[in-house]
Each structure stands twice: as structure tokens, then as C-alpha cells.
Amino acid sequence: MTSILEVKDVDVTFRPSGLPATRAVIGASLALRQGTSLALVGESGSGKTTLARAVLGLIPRDSGEIKVFGDALPKNPREVPLAMRRRMQPLFQDPGASLDPMWRVGDLLMEAMEVTGSVEQAQYDAEISIWMNALGLDRDLLTRRAHELSGGQKQRMALARALVTGAKLLVLDEPLTALDPPAQRAASELLLNLKRAHGISSLLVSHDIGLVRFLADDVAVMYRGRIVESGCTEDVLAKPKHPYTSLLLASVLPTQPLAARGRLASLPEDHVTEQPLAGCAFAPRCLHAIAKCHIDTPSLSAVPSGAGHAVACPVVV
Ligand SMILES: Nc1ncnc2c1ncn2[C@@H]1O[C@H](COP(=O)(O)OP(=O)(O)O)[C@@H](O)[C@H]1O
Ligand SMILES: [Mg+2]
Numbered sequence: 001m002t003s004i005l006e007v008k009d010v011d012v013t014f015r016p017s018g019l020p021a022t023r024a025v026i027g028a029s030l031a032l033r034q035g036t037s038l039a040l041v042g043e044s045g046s047g048k049t050t051l052a053r054a055v056l057g058l059i060p061r062d063s064g065e066i067k068v069f070g071d072a073l074p075k076n077p078r079e080v081p082l083a084m085r086r087r088m089q090p091l092f093q094d095p096g097a098s099l100d101p102m103w104r105v106g107d108l109l110m111e112a113m114e115v116t117g118s119v120e121q122a123q124y125d126a127e128i129s130i131w132m133n134a135l136g137l138d139r140d141l142l143t144r145r146a147h148e149l150s151g152g153q154k155q156r157m158a159l160a161r162a163l164v165t166g167a168k169l170l171v172l173d174e175p176l177t178a179l180d181p182p183a184q185r186a187a188s189e190l191l192l193n194l195k196r197a198h199g200i201s202s203l204l205v206s207h208d209i210g211l212v213r214f215l216a217d218d219v220a221v222m223y224r225g226r227i228v229e230s231g232c233t234e235d236v237l238a239k240p241k242h243p244y245t246s247l248l249l250a251s252v253l254p255t256q257p258l259a260a261r262g263r264l265a266s267l268p269e270d271h272v273t274e275q276p277l278a279g280c281a282f283a284p285r286c287l288h289a290i291a292k293c294h295i296d297t298p299s300l301s302a303v304p305s306g307a308g309h310a311v312a313c314p315v316v317v
Contacts, residue, residue, distance in 0.1 A: 003067075004169055004201055005032035005055065005088075010064030012050050024050040026225040028064070029300075032169075032218075037195055037202040039212040039233065041248065042222035048205040051222070052171050055203060056090055068169070086116045088169040089162030093177050095155035099146035105157050106142030109164050118166040131160045134198065135190060152183030156190065163200070170194075170202040176211055188214050209252045213237060218308075221245045224281040227300065231309030241303055241311040244282045280313070288315045 012025040025047045032038045040048040053059045055066060057073050057080035066073040069087055074080055092098065099108055109128050113119055119127045132139055135156045141149065149157060155175070162170060175191070176184040192215055194200040206212055212219055213233060220230040221242065229242040240246045276294075280286070283293040292314060303309040 002034050003031040004034045004069050005030075005038075005203065006065070006067040007031070007051070007055065008065045010051065010054060010066060011062040012047075012054050012059065013062050014050075023225055025054065025061075027299075028222075028225075028227050030220050030227065030230065032201055032203055035195065035199045035201055036217040037191075037204050037215050039204045039206055039216035039219045040222055041207060041209070041212055041219060043207070043248065046222040047225040048222055049173055052090075052173055052203060052205050056088060056171050057085065058090075082116065086118060086165050087167055088171060089165060089167035090171045090173065091155075091158055091162060091175050093174040095151065095158040095175075095178060096146065098158050098161065099154060101147035102145055104143055105146055105149070108146065108157075109142070109161055112161045112165050116165040118164065127164050128160075131163045134163075134194070135160055136186075150183075151179050152186060155179060155183070155187060159190070159194075163194075168200060170200060171205075172202050173205040174207070175204070176206075176208060184211075191215055207252075209237070209249065221248065226281065226312065228282065228312045229310065230300065231303070231306055235306045235309045239306065239309075241309070241316045242282075242313050243286045243288050243316070247285075288313075290315060 007028055007030045010025055010028045011023070014022045014024055028051055030038060040051060042048055050059070054061045057077050060075055060077060068084060071084060073084065099105065106128070110124055113124055113127065128142070129139070137153065137156050137160060141153060141157070146154060146157070172191070176187055179187060188211055191202065195202065195215070204212065204216055216233045218231065219233045219236045220227045221236065221244065222228070223244045229236060229240065229245045236245065237249065240249055279294040279296060280289070280298055283289040286293065296314070298312040298314050300310040300312045303311055
């Protein structure tokens with residue numbers, strides 16, 4: 001299957017003036033197969049949003065290559081061609097943020113098609129109907145202003161706005177966080193349907209393991225800017241190899257054995273913010289760390305038993 005998104009050795013550093021630099025993404029590589037969903041998981045501050053924003057061409061990267069639908073993404077966000085932006089659309093945590101509250105939503109959809117030139121003007125209405133239907137939105141809503149919509153409706157409308165532009169790749173950053181549980185359930189099913197029925201691929205940033213299990217075919221686990229484990233969702237969630245992945249899953253999955261949960265939960269909290277000069281960034285918190293973990297930075301290696309499963313840990317491989 002062809003990859004529609006390829007990320008190779010990407011580094012992103014923030015250099016706020018007067019403050020220390022943050023290496024938010026370090027040597028990240030991943031590939032998203034057409035018509036599938038790849039999840040980025042990891043605790044807050046691990047670099048998920050930064051990597052997603054670099055993929056969208058919204059922030060510059062220091063180094064590394066990103067290919068979207070086979071085309072190289074320029075390093076400088078100002079040089080990203082409109083045609084490239086049109087094919088990948090973001091959906092951020094706060095769905096309202098991308099919708100001007102005072103605009104009628106029908107006009108917002110039309111404006112998106114006009115700006116991107118995704119379809120002929122004569123097709124506007126048909127295109128809107130296709131996506132309103134697919135997203136379970138009533139056409140009556142088109143005359144409402146964005147601020148008159150519920151959270152779930154706003155989110156679906158933000159999705160509709162992305163899809164009428166002809167986007168085939170969605171970058172979803174914590175898409176369910178702002179929704180209540182019934183709307184979360186509905187949105188998860190919608191996203192699955194967009195993938196299955198419409199072949200829409202997605203890069204999903206989420207700390208919601210339930211959503212990841214439901215939607216994502218593959219998963220990459222990030223810790224302190226690095227991808228420390230990756231593979232198909234089933235393998236990684238059922239047979240996590242990296243001690244950090246186990247910790248992450250134990251802290252959210254009630255199905256984990258109680259004994260393991262108690263043991264892992266007693267690990268020290270992560271208070272260190274800067275990258276270690278050498279070694280694995282997780283080593284100071286790791287129950288399995290050996291001397292070399294504090295010296296060498298492990299790179300991803302294939303797990304012998306799992307097809308495509310890779311882990312950056314010398315102890316477990
Ligand atoms: N605009 C920014 N300026 C400076 N530092 C930033 C900026 N955005 C993110 N960071 C830092 O980069 C790191 C990764 O952040 P982020 O990608 O938002 O993580 P996540 O999405 O996994 O929670 C954090 O240490 C964060 O403080
Ligand atoms: Mg984030």
C-alpha cells in the first residue's frame with residue numbers, strides 16, 4: 001500500500017527569545033498508508049502536536065524530510081503551496097476555533113471551496129450535500145451562525161469545512177477532548193466511517209487510548225520528542241515492548257492486571273524538562289534500565305516477533 005505521508009528524521013526545536021531552546025521533536029520518522037489512520041500517543045509535552053504541526057507545514061522544521069502524497073513539503077511554512085495545504089486539513093481540539101462565530105456556516109463552507117478552488121461553483125451545493133449527509137448534519141444548520149451550534153455540531157461542521165476542500169488527509173489533534181461522551185461516541189464513529197467509506201486517511205494525535213484502539217490502524221508512541229515504539233495498533237496495545245508504553249497503557253487501561261498497575265503507577269513522576277545529554281530519556285524513570293541506557297540513545301529496532309513492530313529499547317529487544 002502506498003504511503004501518503006512520509007516523515008523521515010524530522011527535528012523541530014523551539015527557540016523562544018530569552019528562554020532555553022526546546023527540542024520538541026527529535027529524529028521522528030513515520031509513514032501513513034493510504035486510507036488508514038496512524039495515531040501519535042504519549043503524555044502531554046511529548047511533542048505530538050509539534051510533529052502534527054510540522055506535517056501540516058505550519059511550523060518550520062530544523063531538518064528531516066516530509067513527503068505528502070509523494071511531494072516534498074518545503075521546510076519554510078511560507079513556501080508550502082496552496083494545492084498542498086488543500087490536500088491535508090487540520091482539525092484541532094477546539095472545533096469552534098476554526099469557525100468564525102458570526103458567519104453563517106453555509107457561507108463558511110462556500111468560502112472554503114472558493115479559497116481553495118476545490119470544486120466548480122456550480123458544484124458547491126452538491127459538494128456540501130455530500131459531506132453534510134456523510135457527517136449526519138441537517139441542511140437546516142447551514143443558515144445558522146457558528147456560535148449557534150452545539151459542540152458536536154461545531155466539530156462536524158469543522159470536519160465538513162475540511163472535507164469540501166477535497167482534503168484526503170486529516171490531521172486530528174485531540175479531536176474528542178472538547179466533546180461530551182455521547183458526542184465523543186458519535187464523532188468516533190464518524191471518523192471511522194470517513195476512513196472506511198470515503199478512504200480519508202488521518203494522523204491522529206490523542207491521549208485517548210480508547211479512540212486510538214477504535215480508529216487507528218497503526219500507532220507511534222512519543223516520549224520527550226522521540227518515537228520510542230511503533231507498529232500496528234493491535235500489537236502495540238496488546239504487547240507493548242517499551243517500558244514507557246507499558247506505563248502509558250497501565251495509567252489509562254482498566255483492563256491491565258491490578259498488580260502490574262500498582263507497580264507501574266509507583267514510578268517517579270517526570271519532573272525533568274530538558275533532554276538528557278546522553279542515553280535514553282526514559283531511563284531515569286525506568287524499572288528496567290541498565291548501565292548502557294544512561295549512556296547510549298537507543299534507536300528503533302524491529303521486534304523479532306511482530307511485523308512492523310519496532311521499539312527503541314535495548315533491554316526488551
Ligand atoms: N510555540 C512553542 N514555543 C516554545 N515551546 C513550545 C511551543 N510549542 C510547544 N512547545 C514545547 O514543545 C514541547 C512539545 O509540546 P507539544 O508538541 O505541544 O506536546 P504534546 O502535543 O505532546 O502535548 C513541550 O515542551 C512544549 O512546551
Ligand atoms: Mg498536544
